[in-house]
Amino acid sequence: MFAQEPSVVLLLLLVCPSPTQVMASSLLDMTAWSPGNSSPTAKDCLQVETRAGGLTVHCSGLRLMKVPLGLSNQTVCLFLNKNLLSSLPPNSFSTLLQLHELDLSNNQLSTLEPGCFYGLANSLRLLDLSSNRLSTLDPEVFGGLQVQVNFTHNPWHCDCSMQMSVSLMDLEASSVERVVCQTSDIPNAGTVGLPLVLLVEDWDLCQSVRRTTDVLTLVTMFLWFFMLISYLIYYIRQNEVFANQHFEYIKFLENREPFSPIEFLKNL
CATH class of the missing domain: 3.80.10.10 (Ribonuclease Inhibitor)
Structure with missing residues (x-):
């Protein structure tokens, strides 16, 4: 069956x-x-x-x-x-x-x-x-x-x-x-x-990957160092300009005649 x-x-x-x-x-x-x-x-x-x-x-x-x-x-x-x-x-x-x-x-x-x-x-x-x-x-x-x-x-x-x-x-x-x-x-x-x-x-x-990483690290450090030096140079120069302007202003004040209130009133 x-x-x-x-x-x-x-x-x-x-x-x-x-x-x-x-x-x-x-x-x-x-x-x-x-x-x-x-x-x-x-x-x-x-x-x-x-x-x-x-x-x-x-x-x-x-x-x-x-x-x-x-x-x-x-x-x-x-x-x-x-x-x-x-x-x-x-x-x-x-x-x-x-x-x-x-x-x-x-x-x-x-x-x-x-x-x-x-x-x-x-x-x-x-x-x-x-x-x-x-x-x-x-x-x-x-x-x-x-x-x-x-x-x-x-x-x-x-x-x-x-x-x-x-x-x-x-x-x-x-x-x-x-x-x-x-x-x-x-x-x-x-x-x-x-x-x-x-x-x-x-x-x-x-090894080649590590070399590439090392090169990128060195390049990054160099760029960072270059930017830092550039900023320092810019900062020093800006301060020199400001110092020269301040010095010129002091010289101007020294060479200027003393202020007289009487002369000022006469001019009025």
């Missing part, structure tokens, strides 16, 4: 889940989203309850262009791999305070905006950003995170911001030597194709 009516088997599987996992979305939910829908929701994903009571949410391969709305705050693992995400705006996961693992691999991410991982500092431990289109990183993106990251298979441009960002996190051990610089700020053709960890060992990618 079951062989003739597969819908009955599916119904029994949904009504009688295994002791360790509970299916929290139906097959109808899995097909509810299409690439034309700009606002996918959590119902478009497969949600599985873990033994500890949290949720593992699978949104893989749904061609999502945005992070789904309405994800449960009980989510501990979120798989958004194999989609069409191109950027992560601020507060993309701010409600997922228990999120431990986040898989964003095999997307089209080229931009991670500061604040996109806001709210995950105390929970997130695993982050997969492999196989995307990331070329640079803003250190503010990973501020406060204590996370192990997979950065492999991205067209990295190794510069000071990249060096500072990587120093804030723990690269996944198996991927450290596979974070390769396709381009860099160092004018040396030998750096192309070199792993970032080796490049940082031999070069300081922030």
Whole structure:
């Protein structure tokens, strides 16, 4: 009977889940989203309850262009791999305070905006950003995170911001030597194709930035000193003019005849 009516088997599987996992979305939910829908929701994903009571949410391969709305705050693992995400705006996961693992691999991410991982500092431990289109990183993106990251298979441009960002996190051990610089700020053709960890060992990618900062500081100090000297010269010259005018007035008073009230009355 079951062989003739597969819908009955599916119904029994949904009504009688295994002791360790509970299916929290139906097959109808899995097909509810299409690439034309700009606002996918959590119902478009497969949600599985873990033994500890949290949720593992699978949104893989749904061609999502945005992070789904309405994800449960009980989510501990979120798989958004194999989609069409191109950027992560601020507060993309701010409600997922228990999120431990986040898989964003095999997307089209080229931009991670500061604040996109806001709210995950105390929970997130695993982050997969492999196989995307990331070329640079803003250190503010990973501020406060204590996370192990997979950065492999991205067209990295190794510069000071990249060096500072990587120093804030723990690269996944198996991927450290596979974070390769396709381009860099160092004018040396030998750096192309070199792993970032080796490049940082031999070069300081922030050295040119520090030199520029030092030059700007010196120029600013010189301009400030020049303005101070110019003001002092102007102040001294103005006082000299005032002193000369005062001196001339005193000489005028000294050379003037004494005032006589009688002569004054006669003139009247």
